[in-house]
Amino acid sequence: MRREDRADPASKTIVIVKTSQRENESEFTERKKRQMESPLAEADQLLRKVPLIDGHNDLAWAVRKDGHLGVADLDRLQPSLQTDLVRLQSGRVGGQFWSVYVPCRFKGSDAVAATIEQIEFVHRMIEHFPNNLALATSAKQVEDAFATGRVASLLGAEGGHCIGESLGILRAFYRLGVRYLTLTHNENTSWAEAATDVSIGGLRPFGYEVISEMNLLGMLVDLAHTSRSTALASIQASRAPVVMTHSSCRELVDHPRNVDDETMRALADAGGVMMLTFVPSFISAECAEWDAALRRKAVSQGMDPRDLDVLRELEKEQELPRPKATLSHVIEHLEYAREIVGVESIGLGGDYDGMSEVPVGLEDVSCYPALFAALLERGWSVTDCTKLAGQNILRVLHEAEGVAKSLSRYQ
Ligand SMILES: [Zn+2]
Numbered sequence: 001m002r003r004e005d006r007a008d009p010a011s012k013t014i015v016i017v018k019t020s021q022r023e024n025e026s027e028f029t030e031r032k033k034r035q036m037e038s039p040l041a042e043a044d045q046l047l048r049k050v051p052l053i054d055g056h057n058d059l060a061w062a063v064r065k066d067g068h069l070g071v072a073d074l075d076r077l078q079p080s081l082q083t084d085l086v087r088l089q090s091g092r093v094g095g096q097f098w099s100v101y102v103p104c105r106f107k108g109s110d111a112v113a114a115t116i117e118q119i120e121f122v123h124r125m126i127e128h129f130p131n132n133l134a135l136a137t138s139a140k141q142v143e144d145a146f147a148t149g150r151v152a153s154l155l156g157a158e159g160g161h162c163i164g165e166s167l168g169i170l171r172a173f174y175r176l177g178v179r180y181l182t183l184t185h186n187e188n189t190s191w192a193e194a195a196t197d198v199s200i201g202g203l204r205p206f207g208y209e210v211i212s213e214m215n216l217l218g219m220l221v222d223l224a225h226t227s228r229s230t231a232l233a234s235i236q237a238s239r240a241p242v243v244m245t246h247s248s249c250r251e252l253v254d255h256p257r258n259v260d261d262e263t264m265r266a267l268a269d270a271g272g273v274m275m276l277t278f279v280p281s282f283i284s285a286e287c288a289e290w291d292a293a294l295r296r297k298a299v300s301q302g303m304d305p306r307d308l309d310v311l312r313e314l315e316k317e318q319e320l321p322r323p324k325a326t327l328s329h330v331i332e333h334l335e336y337a338r339e340i341v342g343v344e345s346i347g348l349g350g351d352y353d354g355m356s357e358v359p360v361g362l363e364d365v366s367c368y369p370a371l372f373a374a375l376l377e378r379g380w381s382v383t384d385c386t387k388l389a390g391q392n393i394l395r396v397l398h399e400a401e402g403v404a405k406s407l408s409r410y411q
Pocket of ligand 1: 158225246354
């Protein structure tokens with residue numbers, strides 16, 4: 001009698017368990033082997049070795065807006081967010097510029113105060129999770145944090161309105177750890193023209209002073225959100241390479257937040273890095289058209305189309321569903337930018353928790369390995385992936401520090 005034929009249910013169970021254990025083991029080995037050979041495993045391995053440094057994440061503002069979440073909640077999966085520590089780790093994020101953003105409706109000293117609160121939030125978050133996050137205020141500190149398995153946490157201030165037209169505030173932000181300033185958000189400042197506002201003639205005299213001060217400090221000039229004329233003038237004016245922390249290619253999608261070829265080339269020629277973003281309306285023409293219709297609707301109702309909160313409210317009333325962007329759109333932009341400016345001049349700035357919609361396949365910060373797997377499958381070399389992931393932005397950080405040193409007023 002074969003053991004399986006015995007009536008004793010207990011012995012039958014043993015046989016089944018043994019069989020299934022044997023099958024599981026071989027299945028497991030097979031699956032592991034497949035995984036290790038797969039592009040996803042290769043991408044995962046790659047991002048364990050080289051830091052992936054993302055240029056823009058709005059977690060701090062998303063938490064503030066939520067009203068119920070606090071720093072202590074971020075070590076658990078938070079489905080209402082696109083970022084938490086669990087998904088940062090599975091996404092193999094090695095460094096993150098945390099945006100200390102406040103909307104343009106905050107004016108003058110209110111904008112300064114709210115920005116300081118956002119800076120404080122990021123510092124508190126880093127202090128609360130010392131095993132997961134480490135403050136980074138220099139390229140060296142990014143490298144050190146990555147070497148100890150923590151997410152190098154850099155701060156970037158989004159929108160020149162946050163300095164209240166004061167170079168003293170700009171210097172104070174640097175002292176608090178801020179390592180880039182985006183010259184504008186969606187609205188003009190008195191000294192720099194935004195991509196999504198009326199023309200005021202690009203960069204004004206105080207704007208040149210801001211850039212000069214940033215060069216002295218070693219703070220990166222971020223030109224995402226700025227108009228073409230502001231961007232071109234700033235690239236010329238800056239003595240250190242500049243960045244675009246979250247923009248995509250205008251030639252592929254005609255959205256005002258995207259960057260035309262000439263500006264991309266000027267930025268690259270000056271040693272800068274364009275960090276490509278995942279925002280659906282920047283990467284997909286269909287999504288951009290849907291977004292433009294939304295802004296037209298805001299105007300027709302007498303509302304401000306530059307205000308993201310206004311747009312998000314109006315979105316709920318749109319009859320046609322928003323078209324979907326996908327990971328493939330991001331690849332298209334990356335490959336186009338690589339062709340135009342070369343692989344030395346590109347990076348990533350996902351804009352997680354700053355997007356109301358996300359591309360399919362890049363839903364949250366855990367998806368970076370999927371993106372790199374897709375690039376490897378398309379024949380990107382490990383060297384090119386390493387540059388895109390973080391090597392380029394690290395170089396720019398190093399260079400900006402070098403420029404600041406060479407210009408030091410205390411020499
Ligand atoms: Zn932005």
